[in-house]
Amino acid sequence: EPEVTQTPSHQVTQMGQEVILRCVPISNHLYFYWYRQILGQKVEFLVSFYNNEISEKSEIFDDQFSVERPDGSNFTLKIRSTKLEDSAMYFCASSEWAGYEKLFFGSGTQLSVL
Amino acid sequence: DAKTTQPPSMDCAEGRAANLPCNHSTISGNEYVYWYRQIHSQGPQYIIHGLKNNETNEMASLIITEDRKSSTLILPHATLRDTAVYYCIVRVADNAGNMLTFGGGTRLMVKP
Numbered sequence: 001e002p003e004v005t006q007t008p009s010h011q012v013t014q015m016g017q018e019v020i021l022r023c024v025p026i027s028n029h030l031y032f033y034w035y036r037q038i039l040g041q042k043v044e045f046l047v048s049f050y051n052n053e054i055s056e057k058s059e060i061f062d063d064q065f066s067v068e069r070p071d072g073s074n075f076t077l078k079i080r081s082t083k084l085e086d087s088a089m090y091f092c093a094s095s096e097w098a099g100y101e102k103l104f105f106g107s108g109t110q111l112s113v114l
Numbered sequence: 115d116a117k118t119t120q121p122p123s124m125d126c127a128e129g130r131a132a133n134l135p136c137n138h139s140t141i142s143g144n145e146y147v148y149w150y151r152q153i154h155s156q157g158p159q160y161i162i163h164g165l166k167n168n169e170t171n172e173m174a175s176l177i178i179t180e181d182r183k184s185s186t187l188i189l190p191h192a193t194l195r196d197t198a199v200y201y202c203i204v205r206v207a208d209n210a211g212n213m214l215t216f217g218g219g220t221r222l223m224v225k226p
Contacts, residue, residue, distance in 0.1 A: 004157070033213075035214075037155070042216050042217065042218060043152070043158060043201075043216040044216070045213045045214065045215065048213060056213050089155060091157045091158070093157070102148075102160035102163070103150075103158075103160060104160070105157030105158050105159065106157050107156055107157050108155070108156070108157055
């Protein structure tokens with residue numbers, strides 16, 4: 001079965017630094033998403049992206065966050081100035097269509113902000 | 115503002131059927147019921163979804179009551195690898211995207 005690939009699997013950074021989390025969605029998918037999960041808490045929606053623009057975003061997705069599809073295969077999440085509370089597992093997901101289509105999630109990037 | 119209610123945890127013996135309940139008494143007519151699971155902090159994995167008819171695939175069966183106020187996910191022969199957190203999610207299947215709202219889910223422990 002095709003997979004969503006995320007790199008790196010672990011990222012450690014200093015508070016205030018910029019980080020870029022990378023994802024390669026499934027090749028024929030058109031909708032892309034970022035979710036995050038703070039240790040011991042629920043999976044939270046951050047943003048959805050379609051046709052090179054943001055479709056929906058949550059309150060968490062503030063000006064410190066941005067997403068980009070720099071080429072035909074990668075989908076990135078940038079955090080401009082990391083805070084301690086940004087430490088979490090970040091999941092990328094993709095789906096072929098919107099609506100009732102199922103989401104395929106990657107295995108995540110564990111971000112630790114020191 | 116949770117739309118679903120699930121028991122926080124359940125146990126199941128290996129090889130037996132696991133029946134995971136979900137209450138969604140305020141579900142709207144155009145909302146689907148989705149089930150995902152998360153194995154030990156891996157990315158959530160889609161299991162099955164339905165509107166009002168019962169559904170079955172290679173992973174599980176979904177039974178939705180006639181009034182659609184509750185549903186049950188059935189894993190017919192649970193294995194140790196089915197130990198995970200199972201999420202029941204209701205959402206409108208429209209073209210606005212796929213913002214899934216995950217609740218606390220049910221932590222299923224399959225025991226030998």
